[in-house]
Amino acid sequence: MTAAAVALDHRLARALDAWLPWQRWYAGKGRPHTAVTVVQSTPFSELPDGSVGSILVLRVDFADRGAAEHYQVPVGIRASLPDPVAPYLIAALDDLVVYEATGDHELVTELLGLVAGEHARDPLGFTSFGGFADGPPLSSRPLGVEQTNTSVVVDDRYVVKFFRRLHPGVNPELELPRALAASAGRHTAALHGAVEGHLDGAPVTYAVVQSFLAGAVDGWALAQDSLHRLRTEPWSAVREFAAEAFEMGRAVATVHAELAAGLGTGLLGPAELAGLAATMARQLDESCRVVPELALHRVDLAAAFAEVARLPGGAETQRVHGDLHLGQLLRGPAGWALIDFEGEPSLPMAERAVPHSPLRDVAGMLRSFEYAADHADLLAGPSNPAATARLRIWAEQGADAFCLGYAGVAGWDPRGQDALLRAHTLHKAVYEAHYEARHRPDFLPIPLAAVRRLLAQ
Ligand SMILES: Nc1ncnc2c1ncn2[C@@H]1O[C@H](COP(=O)(O)OP(=O)(O)O)[C@@H](O)[C@H]1O
Ligand SMILES: [Mg+2]
Incomplete structure (x- = not known):
């Protein structure tokens, strides 16, 4: 043969x-x-x-x-x-x-x-x-x-x-x-x-x-290094990571602007907002069936998603990365670069091509800063309030710097669209809880803590 x-x-x-x-x-x-x-x-x-x-x-x-x-x-x-x-x-x-x-x-x-x-x-x-x-x-x-x-x-x-x-x-x-x-x-x-x-x-x-971006370090690895240094040199670790997060925000906003210019934009009208709220609610129901701890917060989560349907229309949509987190950013010789635009590999292409608010990617990054800090806290073992407080500051400064960097390029601050950003961030945390419950149950406390924190705000 x-x-x-x-x-x-x-x-x-x-x-x-x-x-x-x-x-x-x-x-x-x-x-x-x-x-x-x-x-x-x-x-x-x-x-x-x-x-x-x-x-x-x-x-x-x-x-x-x-x-x-x-x-x-x-x-x-x-x-x-x-x-x-x-x-x-x-x-x-x-x-x-x-x-x-x-x-x-x-x-x-x-x-x-x-x-x-x-x-x-x-x-x-x-x-x-x-x-x-x-x-x-x-x-x-x-x-x-x-x-x-x-x-x-x-x-x-x-x-x-x-x-x-x-x-x-x-x-x-x-x-x-x-x-x-x-x-x-x-x-x-x-x-x-x-x-x-x-x-x-x-x-x-x-x-x-x-x-191939030779020698590039990815954002997650950089965050791990910074979180390690946080124990011994807290203020320089926070400051230096925030400076990187600022540049990440600029890079994401630049890519968003380029995607909008290349592939067009749309608007979230009342019908689209209602559709988005319904999708988030449906996914919440599915996740509550898998994660009983999430079901405890079902009413508050559902209320945050329902708020999306009541927003005044007019927010812009466009093609976005769709699965953005620290690991999807590489710092190469020319600064931060976004990689891996394939979206969620299990979804059909038509679903991956749906335009979204750019806040979806911003929410992915904000969750990623918090995830990195809570992950470090979980691995550190029994709670140490001073260390936990430092981790919170690290994550908050990173998130603020990211949004400022984003605003500097985009001309608008993502935190200005409060309810939509909150819903996207909660939606991401619900997705994470579902994922962790299935694949890495030891890490389930990380998104659950985020859900509690976000709902308390
Ligand atoms: N263009 C690139 N230059 C340098 N490293 C890369 C590049 N693309 C991917 N990588 C590295 O490979 C890893 C996996 O790539 P990724 O595209 O996210 O794979 P997958 O989508 O199959 O999971 C990344 O986390 C990064 O470390
Ligand atoms: Mg991928």
Whole structure:
């Protein structure tokens, strides 16, 4: 059998069936599946020794008969496994080995060549934006961090992000940075290329190529460092972190302005406000079913969300990041940059493309400052009122500085739209409580404390 044919071989499907549920990015955990089927195989490279690179799309069907899920798995197929690729083995099938192409420098080089040359491998098309450095890359390495997708760093200059779960529609991580390309893009990683195709007749984004911000520190790591120093040098830690938060606010406001210029704005009229209030109330109900502690505050939370429906219309909406927190900001050589515009990976693309008030992103950041401080407080063990007070000051100064930085660029202070910002912030805390209850119950006290605090204000 040729390496190309094995890609559709039933033995491979069986091996993928066993391998898939163990992958970090697999979203179907806890949902028994009935079948894993290779529904698309696109060979993108045939090397002289007969080995093949192919982009597979797997469909997973579930016993609950709910919607099937699709996943992308770029694979290499060779007669024997090269040493550096050993950690990426998927299956050994008689005379052939199948492994993840993301771990194979030769195959990553081939893929980047297709993007640089804007080639097509039916049904996939490769597009380049703004060109690439000359010559083949010297090195590539999977990022190796906990992530929803799989990213490969090439020559410390580019990062190729392969989306794992595929949904019909253009991924915002392609759409938004492409719209930002017209502006200088100083506060995002520049977009260099994309791999796009079709699935069930709809367009699908398979991968994007962006600038790698080498040596960048992310906002969460910076906050951890600052919170550590807070114990010994409280005032300089607070001051220095607030200065960074101010710059983060400027970066977020700049990206918001660029997104509004590139993709347009709308208005929250009475109908939209009522719709937003209803969505927040519905999600509150779902979360109260999962988190009994949240149900204790249900009436007050519902009142805060109902207030949204009574607001005078007129607040602006636009495309936003949608999942903003400290970990989504990187401080590179040119200042703070926003990354990861894909939105919530489990949602259909149409839902991710809904315009929102920019306050949604601001609320994400305000929650993140508080989360970082409360997380440090929780890890510190038995309560120490002086340390807790310092943490509160750290979070409040960070949030204030962020809003001031934002206001300096946007021309309006997010805290001016009090009720809408409060509702978005509470909505985010409810989402966190739901998430923590499911995945990290030890951290559930963090969003619950936030809910109590916000409701007391
Ligand atoms: N352009 C980039 N430059 C430098 N590091 C990056 C870049 N993009 C992502 N990273 C790093 O990789 C991590 C995961 O990236 P992210 O896009 O958030 O992945 P995912 O959406 O799959 O979870 C980030 O937290 C960051 O540390
Ligand atoms: Mg993501």
